[in-house]
Amino acid sequence: MIASPHWAQDWMIGAAETIALVVIVTGLLQVGFYVVQLGYAAFALSNRPPVPRGATLWRRYSGEAPPITVLAPAFNEELTVVESVRSLLALEYPDFEILLINDGSKDGTLDRLVAAFGLTRVERFVDDALSHARIRAFYANPAQPRLLVIDKDNGGKADALNAGINACRTSLFCAIDADSILEPDALLRVVRPFIDDPDLTIAAGGTIRIANGCTIDSGRVVDIRLPRNFLALVQIMEYLRAFLMARLALGKMQVLTVISGAFGLFNRQRVVEVGGYSHATVGEDMELVVKLHRHMRDQKKPYRIEFIAEPVCWTECPEDLAVLGRQRSRWQRGALECFAKHRAMCLNPRYGRIGMIGFGQILLVDVIGPLVEVLGYLLVPLLYGLGLLALPWLLAFLSVTVTFGIFVSVATLILEEIQLRRFPRAGAIPILAAIAVIENFGYRQLSNVWRIQGWWQFLRKQQGWGTMTRKGFATAPTG
Amino acid sequence: MTGKLVFLWEFSLLLSAVALLAISALLLARVARDRLERRREDIRLRLLPSMLRGQPAEVERSRLFRRVAADLTVELAELVRGNDREGFIAAATQAGAGKELARRLRSRASQDRLIAAEALAMFPQYEGTVSKVALGDKNADVRLGAALALAHEGRAPPVGELVRRLGIGSTERSLLVVSLMRDLARSDPHAVAALLYDFEIPDAAKLAATDALADSAAVDHAPLIAWMAEASEEEGDLRPRILRALGKVGHPSAHEAILAGLDSESWPVRTTAAEAAGRAALVTAVPRLSELLDDGQWWVRFRAGEALMRLGSAGRAALRKAASDGRPAARAAATTIMAEQGAT
Structure with a gap:
């Protein structure tokens, strides 16, 4: 694949070949792993x-x-918190309690709750058992026996969840984002693995879907539509691949390393045994699952961490580049922090399939993936410009990688259509298929730049909640 | 070299073509399905009133008609109860739903097989088919679902046979087994009680039977509690569940086992024993429960405090004493639990 100009030394050609090979092989390995998934x-x-059917x-x-x-941690959510709690109280489940944890909000989150629910x-x-910032007070109303509000000093999401776990009196807890919209039967769906195998199941997650473009009424998604915003459309495709393909497959392989912070059900005792959520990371949801794997493997106890395909939760995704970029670099930083903290597990046969496959996947997709791809963006054109790479070969390999990616996306759409069929309008299918093609030209490269920013932040050890600007869900017209 | 290059391009083209064809097929399938849905809706609207009233409908001899009838049966089965059930089943049978559901017992999709088995269990004439086909299904969910549905209708095979066929307590560990035992105990409590004395039945299956029998007034609780008390002497994963069941029964002959549980070295056992002591109104446990307010485990302190609150004046007096002159952990537990329950 090398066209060697007369001035090129052998080592230059060798280096160019190696770089091109690493970029291509990494890309193909990733795509190959997706096909297995x-x-x-x-x-x-x-x-x-x-x-x-829910019934x-x-x-x-x-x-x-x-x-x-x-457990619903809330920080400066005065605009949406009352509606969110109402929607949570209307969940269809025989026995549950809502603990809303006000994590030192500076706005009127607590006042709104106190006023709305008496x-x-x-x-x-x-x-x-778990450490967290000081709890200032508890609030409840005997007429709302399923709701308890914990008001505490600010300590971050992980800290708020730890306070909630300490106050939790059931053997299972469900950690959610206060601003997410849960399906009415979400708890009944996600509890299934705990009923099927109560002795082994220690955690379970479900599919998160994007609510942008959908109509929301009384805290429920009542009409599923695609958004008009391009970034939101791309993220719908990304979420479909991430949940319906990757996490479902990793769950089936018993190597799931992430249960989204937006919705996950856990065995309280096991989480307490691993010290709850870690404070010093932005990827506390991923880190918790990895800690659970590590703990159970170290203890040589059998266990299962499951994933269910059904949509359980809807979330608003960012629609502008700045916010999306911040979110993605934060996710990347979280994955790297988790990988670095538990690197002893990586490709370590002592940790069985989680060490070999789970961590192998993090290494390939989250650690090396963005570096190699961005390296490719920079070096391959440079090498081509210097005449060290042959364009026909480069384009051919690029084409295989891109079309493989499109093929995987289309296959995910097929799975969605056959098993879930959550897009009521047929028009959604060609639109998402088109997005699967378009995203390869521009968005994919930008996404990798954000991930490199995450790498940089990881190296500089930046911490914090990060600012997530939400525009609020569109609601159904009233009256 | 050129051959390899061409292969790469051809491979890319092939992947693109497959993706394009798949999307086209999906779209065509969706359009066809939408059309079919409209026809199904027409049939559904015609069938619904007669099935709800339990009256014979005007039957069409088409596969689609039978499918709609079967789907309606599944949908309405959760709504139709009592005397209306017989007429509903007759109307569904006449519309061909039974035949269609029996066919679905052999569907490739396990969810379809499970739903068909659950609905078909309502049809007396298909009892044998469900027992034979669904209880022997390769998928554990289908087997358990069929057993639950049959037991709910009082048409399940003998309980010992079910335990063996489903692998209850060995391969089948679902909590739904307790529901199954509860339904089985409703129709034949003595057969369920007999499981406790069968050496070949796994302990987990016996425990499910115990949970179910604890709710049943149809059996003499003395031998049941004797078995539970004996089983609760052994430290193990099952002991907390046994103690919880003993607390639920509340029989005086269970008291000794509960008191012994309060002294266990295992904190989950102490926790459930404390809970059981409260539920069984075991006043003699008050001194030990007071000591447990100072336990190293929060769960034990919490359940001991809760139990003392349930145990009337003696329990509350013990809490007040702990709140005033107990050790720090006991004082905090007693004070907060009393304040929480408005007893200060």
């Missing part, structure tokens, strides 16, 4: 397909469904 995801869906779920599982505490100060005997 696709196979596993298809098998998981056909072997245990989603339960289509069926209730009939099957409500009798033995264990009580759940829902809350007064109460006492609560709480565990002290």
Whole structure:
């Protein structure tokens, strides 16, 4: 693949060949791994397909469904917090409690809650197993026995969740984002692995979908539509690949390393045993799952961490480049922090499949992936410009990588259409297919630049919540 | 070299063509499905009133008609109860739903097989088919779902046979097994109780039977509690569950086992024993529960405090004493639990 000009030394040609090979092989390895994931995801869906109707779920599982505490940390959410709590209280589950943790909000989050739900100060005997910032007070109303508000000093999301775990009195807790919209039967769906295998299951996650473009009424997604914003459309495709393909497959392989902070169900005791959520990371959701794997493997105890395909939660995704860029670099930093902290597990046979496959995947996709790809963007044109690379070969390999990526995206769309069919309008299919093509030219490269920013932040050890600007969900017209 | 280059381009083209064809096929399938949905909706609207009233409908001899009838049966089965059920089943049978559901018992999709088994269990004439096909299904969810549906209708095979066929307590560890045992205990409590004395039945299956029998008034609790008390002497993963069931039964002969649980070295056992002591109104446990307010484990302190609150004046007096002159952990537990429950 090298066209050697007369001035080029052998080592130059060798280096150019190596660089091109590393870029191409990494790309192909990634795509190859995605194809394997696709196979596993298809098998998981056909072997245990989603339960289509909420009434069926209730009939099957409500009798033995264990009580759940829902932990919803909130920070400066005065615009949406009351609606969010109302929607949580309307969840369809036989026995649950909502703990809303006000993490030292500087706005009127607490006041709005107190006024809307008639809350007064109460006492609560709480565990002290996990460390967190000081709890100022508890608020409740006997007329709303399922709601308890914890008001605490600001300490970050992980800190707020730890306070919630200490106050939780059920063997299972569900960690969510206060501003996410849960499906009414989300708890019944995600509790299924804990009912099916109560002794082994220690955590379970479900699919998160993007609500941009959808109509929301009374805290429920009532009409699913695609957004008009290009960035939101691309993220829909990304989420489909991430959840319906990657996480479902990794769950099937029992090597799932992330359960989204927006929705995850955990065995409280196991989480306490690993010290709860870590404070010193921005990827606390990923780190918790990795800690659980590590703990159970170190203890040589059998366990399962499951993923269910059904959509359980809707979230608003960023629609402008600056906010999306910040989010993506934060995710990248979180993955790197987690990888660095638990690097002893990477490709370590002692940790079995989680060390070999789970961490192998993080290494390939999150650690090396963006570096190699950006290196490719910089060096390959340079080498071509110097006449050290042959254009026909370069384009041919690039074309294989891109079309493989498109093929994987289309296959994910097929899975979605066959098993879930959550897009009621047929027009969504060609639009998303077109996005799967377009995203390769511009968005993919930009995304990798954001990830390199995450790398840079990781190296500089930046911390913090990060600013997530939300525009609020569109609601159905009233009256 | 050129050959390899051409291969790479051809491979890319092939992938693109496959993706394009797949998307086209998806779109065509969606359009066809939308058309079919309209026809299904027409049939559904015609069938719905007669099935709800339990009256014979005007039957079409088409596969689509039988499919709609089967889907409606599944949908309405969760709504139709009591006396209306018989007429509903007759109307569904006449519309061909039974035949269609029996066919679905052999569907490739396990969810379809499970839903078909659950609905078909309502049809008396298909009891044998469900037992034979669905209880022997390769998918564990389908087997358990069929067993639950049959037991709910009082048409399940003998309980011992079910335990063996489903692998209850060995391969089948679902919590739904307790629901199954509860339904089985409703129709034949003595057969469920007999599981406790069968040496070949795994302990986890016996425990599920125990949970179910604890809710049943149809059996003599004394032998049941004797078995539970004996089983609770062994430290193990099952002990907390046994103690919880003993607390639920609340029988005096369970008291000794609960008191012994309060002294266990395992904190989950102490926790459930404290909970059981409160539920069983075990006043003799008050001194030990007071000591447990100072336990190293928060769960034990919490359940001990809760139990003392349940145990009337003696329990509250113990809490007040701990709040005033107990050790720091006991004082904090007693004070907060009393304040939380408005007892200060």
